[in-house]
Amino acid sequence: MYQADGASSESREDFPCVPHPVMIPGPAGDLEAVLSCPAVANEQVTIICHPHPLHGGTLQNKVVHTIAKALHESGMHTVRFNFRGVGASEGKYDDAVGEVDDLLAVVDWVASRIPAAQIRLAGFSFGAYIALCAEGRREVTQLVTIAPPVNLFDFTTIEQPRCPWVLIQGEQDEIVPAQQVLQWAGEFEHVNVVPVQDAGHFFHGRLNDLREIIMAHSVPPGSL
Numbered sequence: 695m696y697q698a699d700g701a702s703s704e705s706r707e708d709f710p711c712v713p714h715p716v717m718i719p720g721p722a723g724d725l726e727a728v729l730s731c732p733a734v735a736n737e738q739v740t741i742i743c744h745p746h747p748l749h750g751g752t753l754q755n756k757v758v759h760t761i762a763k764a765l766h767e768s769g770m771h772t773v774r775f776n777f778r779g780v781g782a783s784e785g786k787y788d789d790a791v792g793e794v795d796d797l798l799a800v801v802d803w804v805a806s807r808i809p810a811a812q813i814r815l816a817g818f819s820f821g822a823y824i825a826l827c828a829e830g831r832r833e834v835t836q837l838v839t840i841a842p843p844v845n846l847f848d849f850t851t852i853e854q855p856r857c858p859w860v861l862i863q864g865e866q867d868e869i870v871p872a873q874q875v876l877q878w879a880g881e882f883e884h885v886n887v888v889p890v891q892d893a894g895h896f897f898h899g900r901l902n903d904l905r906e907i908i909m910a911h912s913v914p915p916g917s918l
Contacts, residue, residue, distance in 0.1 A: 708807040709739075709771060715782065718775065720799045722792055723784025727775035727800065728753055730766045738770040739804050740814040740838075743797060743821025747780045747787050757818045757840060760901045764908035765816070771808075775800050777824075790823065790847060797828045814838070814912075819870065819895070823847050829855045838862070838908065841870045841895055844878045860886045860911045862904065864893030886911065 710716055711731040717724040732738075742765075744758045745751030752758075753774035762772040777793045778785030785792065797815070804811055814836040817825035822839035829837050830853055837859045842849070859882075863875045872889065879887050888907055893900040 721795045722778045726782040743817035746820035764905040768912040869895040
């Protein structure tokens with residue numbers, strides 16, 4: 695059963711799903727992370743990136759938490775972590791440059807603990823941008839981006855992801871204009887765009903719908 699603190703009865707020695715955060719070595723110091731393990735052991739791991747560190751984004755964000763719960767219920771390990779300077783993570787905000795390095799460090803840590811890991815990346819808002827930036831620098835089996843902030847960061851350098859990609863966008867997003875996201879996404883091939891009717895940026899009142907969408911579009915363990 696998924697728990698908010700990440701604890702799981704099926705925690706494995708090399709991937710400690712314990713009732714408290716774990717610290718992962720990062721390029722600017724240790725990174726605070728919360729892990730969850732599925733009921734049945736497998737090699738499926740999703741790393742989840744939170745919203746903007748300077749605007750209250752943390753691994754406890756409710757959208758991030760919903761992503762983790764949905765993927766855990768789909769039978770995957772999950773890792774939520776705080777970027778540098780957030781929570782107990784060391785360092786300071788680095789304008790979305792060092793944060794990509796933070797994510798890559800977490801990917802490498804997971805790969806060192808579970809050598810056969812099939813790693814997925816997921817991100818919400820700022821975290822979606824970071825996941826997109828990092829995808830081409832490691833072997834990734836699926837990418838899930840929610841409300842990528844195309845109006846706030848330079849997305850012109852983003853290349854076509856090499857893995858299956860799901861983009862979820864609230865149609866009533868008050869921070870990231872949905873039409874701008876859809877127009878940007880239209881420049882790519884092989885992206886599964888899922889608009890969510892009447893959903894704002896933080897999916898108020900629509901988190902259960904978001905959870906169901908993520909579960910419906912997640913790659914089931916053993917299918918790769």
